[in-house]
Amino acid sequence: MAAKSFDMIVIGAGPGGYVAAIRGAQLGLSVAVVEREHLGGICLNWGCIPTKALLRSAEVFHLMHRAKEFGLKAEGLGYDLDAVVARSRAVAKQLSGGIGHLLKKNKVTVLMGEASLPRPGVVAVKTGAGVEEITGKAIVLATGARARTLPGLEADGDLVWTYKHALVPKRMPKKLLVIGSGAIGIEFASFFNTLGAETTVVEVMDRVLPVEDAEISAFAKKQFVKQGMKILEKTTVVKLDRSPGKVVAHLQDAKGTVTAEFDTVISAVGIVGNVEGLGLEALGVKIDRTHVVVDEFCRTGVPGLYAIGDIAGAPWLAHKASHEGVMVAELIAGKHAHPIKPGTIAGCTYCTPQVASVGLTEEKAKAAGYEVRVGRFPFIGNGKAIALGEPEGMVKTVFDAKTGELLGAHMVGAEVTEMIQGYVIGRTLETTEEDLMHTVFPHPTLSEMMHEAVLDAYGRALHM
Known part of the structure; x- marks a missing residue:
């Protein structure tokens, strides 16, 4: 029996893999996805999403303790850890199920099993029933990464x-x-x-x-x-x-x-890439410190073989993986695709206070030879932050003193993970301080601090 053939085979159904598969299908390619564990990968099942659900519970608990500040009464405060975890798992399950629906809707073939590449253009899928081989004109590695273990510090699940x-x-x-x-x-x-x-x-x-x-x-x-x-x-x-x-x-x-x-x-x-057991070395794929070496278009150097997301190296972020997935699918479909600029990818950390950034830090901008102008604005100077009871935080901007290019933006405080996107768009559009100064920010919002941090870089801050 002839092996099933596809235009594109994606190995791994995390935020890189499933997005690549959907975009490929939208462009008329016949697509298969091979996943060994969960649709949605680590991000949806054991990473970004369930951690945000846990952190939301902690945030609400923290606010409950501050009830008096807001003129409210809350007594006998407590929590049920099992219920907090159950909510987090339910959120992950709901989204993972949603991925299955999206793949089905886009007519993507899903094969649950362990993948390897025995020969160029061939993927072997190992399941409980045996091994099935499928062929693909293009193959996309999206196998992700796992937690790094250090000798003597290995996890045991107990202590x-x-x-x-x-x-x-x-x-x-x-x-x-x-x-x-x-x-x-x-x-x-x-x-x-x-x-x-x-x-x-x-x-x-x-x-x-x-x-x-x-x-x-x-x-x-x-x-x-x-x-x-x-x-x-x-x-x-x-x-x-x-x-x-x-x-x-x-x-x-x-x-x-x-x-x-x-x-x-x-x-x-830290993390290490899931590169083992795929047969990559035999195909001539170059691996550097557990990550597949790729060019700006995620090509491995082996014809028809791409690698995206965590397996392809830093930054190890779901949104970077998804964007690479779209780019690779468009390349495979013969479209004109733009490489991803690492300097336009935001990093977000959802601790309390939140932290978010894009582009160069002040230190890195100076090390790269830029003469910089730096602006800062504190949350304490913002009406909305005070009304929310969130006066602790700051917004910082870094500009090229010669051209006015926004080189980087860095924030700490309430909701900055939502606000950073404004600066991300600015970086993508190669914005200058003038564009940002002429932008009218709505009042009262936390986003006004983004405007003020730009004004401050040029000695024009209004509320400080």
Whole structure:
């Protein structure tokens, strides 16, 4: 029997893979998706979406404690961790089911099983019933990534957790150690700290949220400490001694090593690409530190083979994966596609306070040789922020002093993950300070601070 043939086969149905499949189908291609576990991938099932559901519960709980500030009464406050987790899982399930519906609607063939590439243009799909081979004119790798494990710090699901264990916690931690202060680490630290865990965050770099602008990191750290978190920077966890119900962590900094006792540890020390077992090396695919090496159009160098999303390297963001999926589908369909500019991809962290950024930090802009103009505006100077009871935060803009080009924007505070998109559009349209100054921002909104931060870069701020 001849193998089923498709114009495009996508391996992995996360936010990169399923979007690539839908766009390919819209353009008239015959498309198959191979997925070994969940439609929607890590993002929908074990990442972006369920964590936001948990964080929303923590945010509401935090606000309930502030009821008096708003002239409200709330007594006997508490939470049911199992119910919080159940809501998060229900949200993930609803969206995962929605992906199935979208793929069906777009007539995409879905094959549930483990994929490998035995020969060029061929995908072998292993299921409980055996192995089926299908052929594709183009193949898109969208297999994503998983949590990095460090020797001696491996998760056991009991005392030491990965993000997956932390999403469905068996218990509420009393004394929690979070290793790593990137987006994943700091979001879980924020969630458990708000619910009452005594939380310590360890970061090997010189500051928390190390990819963010230094000023934003410093502001966020101040808020985390105010909320009761203990933050240890330039510190490494060298060893974990595990015994029933407790972990003794050996923490090393410039002064030496100290020990501290915890009942739960969350390891969030980065991710590694899912490149194993696919047969990529035999096909001649170049892999660098667990990530497939691609050009600006996500081509691997092997004819007809593309790689998108987390497997293709940083930034490890769902929206980057989706956009690459669309671009690759359009290339395969013979359309003119534009490569993605990393400097126009926003990063968002949903801790309290939220953090969002796009483009170059002040430090990176200077290192790249730019002469910069920097503007800042504090939440405390914004009417809407005060009315919301959210006066802690800031908006920062970085411009090229010579051309007025917006090089980067960085925010910390309430709802900044929703606001950053204004600057993202600005970066995509190659906007200047003049365009932004001439834009009329609605009042009263938090977004007015985006205008003021631009004005401030040029000594024209009105409310400061």
